[in-house]
Amino acid sequence: MKTAMIFGTRPEAIKMAPLYKKMKEKGIEAKIIATAQHREMLDQVLELFEIKPDYDLNIMKKGQTLSELTSRLVTKIDEILKKEKFDNILVHGDTTSTFLGSLAAFYNKIPVGHVEAGLRTNDIYNPYPEEMNRRLTGTIAQYHFAPTQKAKENLLKENIDEKNITITGNTVIDALLWVKQNKQKDIEKIKEKYNIKDKKYILITMHRRENWGEPIESVMKAIKKYINENKEMHIVFPVHLNPVVRETVNKILGKEEKAILIDPVEYLEFIALMDASHYIMTDSGGIQEEAPSLGKPTLVLRKTTERPEAIKAGTAKLIGTEEKEVYQAMKEMETEQYEKMSKASNPFGDGTASEKIIQFLKNK
Known part of the structure; x- marks a missing residue:
């Protein structure tokens, strides 16, 4: 063959x-x-x-x-x-x-x-x-x-x-488990590199074409409002290299002390960032599959998802991109909903x- x-x-x-x-x-x-x-x-x-x-x-x-x-x-x-x-x-x-x-x-x-x-x-x-x-x-x-x-x-x-x-x-679960098994020392070093071991933070990713412009701007405004109200919470955001994305993110979050904006990271580094995060907000599909294996709840910044299994299993929640809804979803993660989502089992293998x-x- x-x-x-x-x-x-x-x-x-x-x-x-x-x-x-x-x-x-x-x-x-x-x-x-x-x-x-x-x-x-x-x-x-x-x-x-x-x-x-x-x-x-x-x-x-x-x-x-x-x-x-x-x-x-x-x-x-x-x-x-x-x-x-x-x-x-x-x-x-x-x-x-x-x-x-x-x-x-x-x-x-x-x-x-x-x-x-x-x-x-x-x-x-x-x-x-x-x-x-x-x-x-x-x-x-x-x-x-x-x-x-x-x-x-x-x-x-x-x-x-x-x-x-x-x-x-x-197969993303196969990949994640292989990295966790073979690269654990590297993962710990990466957490030290980004000075995140002792920080409580939300990991953010957002890059899809349908979210360019007003959707990403609305989400960034909701995030800014939330971290300004919540004294202990930070965000870590590997910002996509596309100028359309970077310009919007930097305009709204660039001067925020608790917004750690970094360049896109390698896969190993991203696993380390996921592993140390409180929860994740993303418009990515693959992250919806990986996060449950690390016990990380996921707020999905999209109107639809081709992975409804995550929603049904309770590991992820579809929240869209409207400023009010995104902010409210972040507030809800301060309740028992967080524990419930973090303990849900991974439906993806x-x-x-x-x-x-x-x-x-x-x-x-």
Whole structure:
């Protein structure tokens, strides 16, 4: 079984790394085609997991549009697939690299396995373009590795054959547990580096396109109001490099003493920040899956989530981006709701997703 794994962003690399390592451990021939859709952030993860891509497309260009990225990706991936004879292609999640990797595989009549399949918000512009990327990938894929029962049900509603769906849990839990097991000393050093061991803080991340402008401004105003009223609470915010995000965040929180604004951090550092936080506020999808394994409640800064399992399990709460609602949600975390959320069990798996995916492919 000769497998290609196509990915290009940090979240994809985090979630595919444990699967790649498990394949190599079992003697399966696996090659990585890294699109480098996000160059620096991708490299950080590859270094952490000690992975070297077999192909590096280095596709990222400053200010490129989705259309430009799309046309360049499909051409470059197609060239590799025509040269190599892969038995299957594995892609992850919902990025442009995911969709274009699937499309190139289809053009070359290579079966596609979709890791983290079946997530849906049912709104093609929220998140954008991720919701449509994953739907289109699901249409092309032959094998669907659903992280949860809900994700499987979504696929069945779209007339995907049940024999081609398997529930695996999410590989991000595999990755998180690997890091906790292998890098604990590094995690403790990172907490000292950022001087956060003795601080009570909320970890913030916010970067999605649909939140640019007024939504992120409203959230920052709510945060500013809250930390000015709460004497002991700080925030730690690794601010995305996009100028649209940075300008808004710095304008509202830049002069706040209890707002620790830092540049984006490597995955290992982010785990340390999560581990030491009081709770998390985010518009990220992956964090909703990781946080419960560390006992961290999550307030989701979005109108919808493709991970309703977190809401149902009580590990996360969908709070939107309106200033009044965000502030009120932060106040509610001072009540028994915090304890309830921090003790809820993780619905996204137990760290054996990679093993289940490999077993499924072996049986095909």
